[in-house]
Amino acid sequence: MSGTSWSYALVTPDALVTQALPHLLAAFRRAGLDPVAAELIRLDAETMLRLYEVPARGRPVRLPPHRAFQLWYDLGPACLTILRHDGADACAAMGRLKGATDPASARPGSIRHAGENIPMNLVHCPDDEPAAIAELHQLVGPRHAEALILQAAWPDDRVRLLTVDTIEASSPLFGGPHALSLPLAVNRLRLRVVQHLAILGVAAQDLLPLLAKARLALLEERDELLGIQTAPARTAAARARNPRTQALLRDAIRTAQDPAAENAVNRLSDVLMGSSEHWTPVQEAIHAADVYLSDTESAVLEQSHYI
Template identity: 75%
Template sequence: MSINWTYALVTPDALVTGALSRTLAAFRSAGLDPVAAELIRVDVDTMLRLYDTPPGSRPVALPPPRAFRLWYDLGPACLTILRHDGAGACAAMSRLKGATDPAAARPGSIRHAAENVLMNLVHCPDDEPSALAELDLLVGPRHAEALRLQAAVADDRVRLLTVGTVEAAAPLFAGPHALSLPLAVNRVRLRVVQHLAITGMAVPDVLLLLEEARLVLLEERGELMGIETSPARIAAARARDGRVRALLRAAARTSAMENAVDRLSEVLMGSSEGWAPFLEAIRAADVYLSATESAVLEQSHYL
């Protein structure tokens, strides 16, 4: 049987409400295999372009742009590439997501548990041509091509480094560790691993370096979450910083990503450099940073 594919954008409301894990499980139960995933920032202009109707079609009534902005400022979206044995991946995903209005969504569909017609947990394309075009809009043509390659020839190492890391990389919205500096750095570094795994799949040795970095970061995460005090967490993270930084720098494929890796280490190690260069480096590397994480990392420059 031929292999078909699509993508799903698990929207910020799913991340905020803790629905990411069960959404990924729903994909699998419907025969849609997540082969790559990463946390991305989406904006109102991009989403409105996704919802544009083709010429000659009946216009779709959409909420005002302000509603989209409020929605997407909540947190990241999780872009997930899904493979499906046989034809009909887009149709299978459309059936699984359910009706736009949660009140009309059938029980068992993803959107049945959603809040409203905008915060309805997931977006997916109608067909494969739409999937191709929408990926370009969401992440740019070059990164979209790397994702399409993964859809065509899935690599279990990339699956582990991206799908297998996405929940640990997700921002925290509450709880005892939401404001921890070293844990914020840890999560952002895991997003670096995701990004590099997708863009560097064809580069020799990159995935080996990233597999090691992932293990070190997950070990660090477990250690830090078991430490009660902030000073002790910072000391433990600084003790591991050199190894993590070396692995990520060796795997980085661009100067922008190397700069982001270096800036993350500088923040963790207590650098007094200004906040603007750090933020510029993270944005240039296209790595997601939540509002809470941004506040935690910026605050460290002032204390």
């Protein structure tokens, strides 16, 4: 990896809620930090407090109480983004772009200058590459971390397409006319399955082309559903597309050899088709597949079992 370096940016839930993610991805690119892989993940206060502990940072840090962190991380997902830099020390470049912890002290033009307060300051990044490796292992576990680090070293444009270029379409909605649409919630969750498999299964032969087909079908479905005005018509359109969508997803998932993902997409198909009898197995399957599920999406999917 001569002449290049890497880091990661953890775009925090406040940025997703305020719809700042597209602007942050653009800011990374302007600073010469190329997003090569991205995925929505759920954060928890315990994990993030460990990241901010004094031994991990090497300097005193006055942290807000646990409850403040919990309130922040419960707002929504974070977007874990792997960044590749043409030149030495991507972590330093990201640190300069990030700005001071307190938005009141951050220089104009830095990311955190637009933050709300010290915890809700839009982005976290590591101090150096050893910290990046250690933190990724804490955030997503060893197997997932190693897959992301592989993308930093040997980026694949197909993974970029499946993840970074699809992240906005797969992000949960926090308001607007489609936030409570069951077919669109299922569509977003299926896109997250595709993204997750693209990162973890990049070494599987023939997987990425199959995921690309599934992604295209899901984006075509999304475009159609967004143009439909009524919920019954959206549901009918999504159900008409479901057999082909399911077939494409199953082909990819079986190539990836991921039973948890297969169970999740099967359960989502049942919810969409109105044949799911109980909510708990659906919820458990989504979590087992390590796919982010927002509180609103959870409510929409569960509520469909009661009507």
